[in-house]
Amino acid sequence: MSERVVADGERRRRRPTKGGTVLSEGLIVETALRLIGEHGAAALTVRRLGTALGADPSALYRYFQDTDDLLLAVADELIGRTLRAWRPSGEWRADLRSLGLRIHADYQAHPQAAMLTFTRVTGRVHEMRSVETILGILREAGFPDAEAVRIYHVFVDQTLSFAALDAAVLTLPEESRALEERTWRDRYARLPADTHPHVAATAPTLVAEMGRSAYPAALDMMLAAAAARLRHVRP
Structure with a gap:
């Protein structure tokens, strides 16, 4: 992803993609985490993520400004998983x-x-x-x-x-x-x-x-x- 800022009010898509998937920040992060496990840092491209999600790559900009923004969301999700499991x-x-x-x-x-x-x-x-x-x-x-x-x-x-x-x-x-x-x-x-x-x-x-x-x-x-x-x- 390149450096691209999307207004907060535009960073959500409720219509299904052509593949029938309704995108969400959580779904993108989960998919990125899976792809990173399979391909490492090479997974963090809009093309690869778009293909895995069945979505136009440009749709990801509605949720994340760039790949670094997505990587921070992945990092935060790992922390969240720990906190949800810890008692x-x-x-x-x-x-x-x-x-x-x-x-x-x-x-x-x-x-x-x-x-x-x-x-x-x-x-x-x-x-x-x-x-x-x-x-x-x-x-x-x-x-x-x-x-x-x-x-x-x-x-x-x-x-x-x-x-x-x-x-x-x-x-x-x-x-x-x-x-x-x-x-x-x-x-x-x-x-x-x-x-x-x-x-x-x-x-x-x-x-x-x-x-x-x-x-x-x-x-x-x-x-x-x-x-x-x-x-x-x-x-």
């Missing part, structure tokens, strides 16, 4: 842990989209709700405002960084992923103790650990540090 318990540490794991899992379910959206600030309804929710958890736990904002920043950046890192692994060709797994098992696990004593001593644990995401452990470490900080700053 708070009322205990701040458990809530942040479950929310972080939920975000990470949802990005792993859409690794191609994760790679395209994890750096973006959408400024849209679901993202705003997530910022409000996380800051609310921290402030209600007793963190002063400056601490709440700092921990929010660390929490979100850590979660999205691991989500993108693990999504990148999932987007590798199958043979490349298998090669990495074999490298830990066949190369590192067989290093001799006289040249690599620490690797040799920890080899079974190392091979098992490097085959899974480090995010749950990193999240627990961050939350433990936040809890220690709370004991220090809370009156």
Whole structure:
């Protein structure tokens, strides 16, 4: 899509397309998310989206100004899916842990989209709700405002960084992923103790650990540090 601004009052189409589809912002975002999963960034063209929707490509401009506008909507939809599935318990540490794991899992379910959206600030309804929710958890736990904002920043950046890192692994060709797994098992696990004593001593644990995401452990470490900080700053 090129840079093209469409007046707000014109950004809806209620008549069916030639294929009988009634376009909506939600349908376009859902279709874009599916196509990104199949084709990566190459999916974000008006021609490909129009074909998938059975619509004239120009009709998409009634809903999105350009492909970047659509990409922000996709990013916000991923956040919305997390929030719709997540259930708070009322205990701040458990809530942040479950929310972080939920975000990470949802990005792993859409690794191609994760790679395209994890750096973006959408400024849209679901993202705003997530910022409000996380800051609310921290402030209600007793963190002063400056601490709440700092921990929010660390929490979100850590979660999205691991989500993108693990999504990148999932987007590798199958043979490349298998090669990495074999490298830990066949190369590192067989290093001799006289040249690599620490690797040799920890080899079974190392091979098992490097085959899974480090995010749950990193999240627990961050939350433990936040809890220690709370004991220090809370009156």
